Amino acid sequence: MSENSSNELTIGQRFFRELTTGGTALTLLSILLAMLIGGVLIVVSDPDVQETAAYFLSRPTDTLLAIWESASSAYAAMFAGSVIDFEAASFGESLIPLADTLTYATPLIGAGLAVALAFRAGLLNIGAQGQILIGATLAGLVGFGMDLPPVVHLGFAVLAGFIGGAIWGGIAGLIKAKTGAHEVIVTIMLNHIAALLLAYLLTTQLFRRKGQAAPISPFVADSAALPRFFADSRLNLGLFVMLLAAVYSWWLLSRSTMGFRFKAVGHNPHAATTAGISVGRSYTAVMFIGGGLAGIAGASQVLGTESYLSTSIAGELGFDAITVALLGRSSPIGTVAASLLFGALRAGAVTMQAQTGTPIDIVLVVQSLIVLFIAAPPLVRAVFRLKVRAASPMAAEVGGKV
């Protein structure tokens, strides 16, 4: 991020400066530390370990073996579930875990970009969840509610997803620009409103699948579906749509005038105002575009991965988006890389739960620990006895007042 090299960094950029100066080593150590603590949690709660610990003093090797067995089998299953499964019947099948990882990573990229773009303009977008939900709702409505020729239908459905997310993000940006209301509070509230709105819509005639008691929508039409690549995997064209979105975000931030304005506002809103940049308009625009990308992520969920709309269409994507943007240091490339890592964690955790019975929620623990450690470099440096650098204390400034 060479554009960050000036000394006059303010607000959001200082935070990411802190992340960046920590270096790759810090990121890797944070991930390692989080996995270690996750491992401790797996081990401590394992019934086998507890059983052998009861006679630890007489046969300590039993306990140690059980500990090793517990942790290593869980993480081995996680690896097999996310990268390569060596026990699969054929080479093609052994790569299915990799496809799963990419499937889970797909919506994370778009949602992560929504948060990352807003970060660059000095805003904290906690609202990716709502933007995904509204995007998925509109994309789904076009997908199953309209009858259009194949390619046009898909294009229109994805566009509807963009518009849905963009409106939901834009509302927050506009309220911030016009009234100064804190975007964190507004986006949190909009998340809940979006969830309730979708829950309501799924009870209506328009959205409810015929003859279904559960609140789920009809399947999207084949003409609007994002094509899948393999028979055994849900991996679909959405991945490339998301990669395009990442390329667009890179272009926006480093090659366009609008992106320059965003970054100027993020660096220092007062200086940007003096330079003739409308801070309010930049806030609205960045939330609109970012929200739109999250909306496309929602569209890829409903048109590709899930094929129908339900209240759980967004899962925990909204939170994952924040972690992905932080881990990716709010750069588009970093966001893609972080999405792949967290996609792998998710995919692996599903296999881990099936094979070793370790609850899938360990992913949430590991994920949140990674972000905590990355956000507090002095802590990780202290743990690993790294050379202590002067901590940049500006980290806390993003977000400002509520």
Next chain:
Amino acid sequence: MRTELATRPAESADAQPAVALTRHWRTPIMFGLFGLLALVVFGILPDGGRASTFGLSLTDDAIQLAPISVPSKLAATLLALVCLGIAAYAAWQTYLGRRVPLWLSITFGVAFVLSFLTWAVAGSEISLTSALQGTLALSVPLIFGALCGMMGERTGVINIAIEGQLLAGAFLSGVAASLVGNVWVGLIAAPLAGLAVAWVLAVFTVRYFVNQIIVGVVLNVLVIGVTNFLYSRLLSPLKDTWNSPGRFPRLKIPVLSEIPVIGPVLFHQTIIVYIMYVVVVLAHIALFRTRWGLRVRAVGEHPEAADTAGIGVNTVRFRNVLLGGALAGLGGAYFTLGAVGLFSPEMTAGAGFIALAAMIMGRWTPIGAVFAALLFGFANNLQSVLGIIGSPIPSEFMLMAPYLLTIFAVAGLVGRIRPPAFNGQPYIKS
């Protein structure tokens, strides 16, 4: 931004010198709009000739009151006119250059809600007492959560992790009470759990100056992750040992619980609710009537001045975040030991965020937060009550009310909301 750290932020600065002439018309305008909405939708549009009936007593009450039955259209219209009258009074006050007092906002809220209620139950009957009981039950964790947020934000630390602290309190109180077999042990453990989460928040934000909102968001998920994980591993398969805490009995306070309508609502409750009454009163007195409260507010409003006066800014912040965490943990205990009797995954279901909303709507004051929490609890409870008798509007929209109101509030449409001036900004001594 660097200069803002040293001086008061601009928004409060422009309000300061022009005290005599600054008039904020948004509140009377919003009152007027909501009043008109009530008049048209609840009063004029519906068909006449139906009655709304409100039961006032429960079957086991000592003093039995007959249910009140009012003509729906007339009553809703009158209440809407009360709303419009309050709007006119607020406009008059604003014209005179005075601020709209809090009690007027609360009166307006009550009149509007009653008008809505009369309209919603037209042609059927609901029990007012049990509706209020349900309201209080849903409000208890909100009130504790709002106090938690307030303790932090009054010193300038934003606490988005209220949800996590409630959930941690609910979890540990359930587990501790189950393991020891005594609900009182659970009640002691709950604040400790909230305290632990708050400690992490305080270490990261106050000591390491990490962004308060990011740490809060992450802590919420961390607590959800840990409690879900342990639930699947231990609480669910070994339910008898780990997840059978039992519940506190409901205690009747003699005499007071005999008061019609509000007696059984307020004074036939579990110990946690009685603790809440005490905590609210104490928090109000402590914040606004003691030296400690003055220091706390000084740290949130102008940390540099506080520091100059010899107050340890970051020490006060650290302690207050911990205090808030303990309060939220206690509120979490209400889910397991007060209401349900066992822990279930993510049982707080977003209450932490509604508590945050209640704190904002209550303008960072304990009394205000109590009324906002009661309003939100009422809306939440009403959607289930109306679901039974057939609601004129979908329950999802009733549940949306707190979130919508909060957006209106922070956008400055409902009253003027001013958070502590240095809320969210770290204090770094140079």
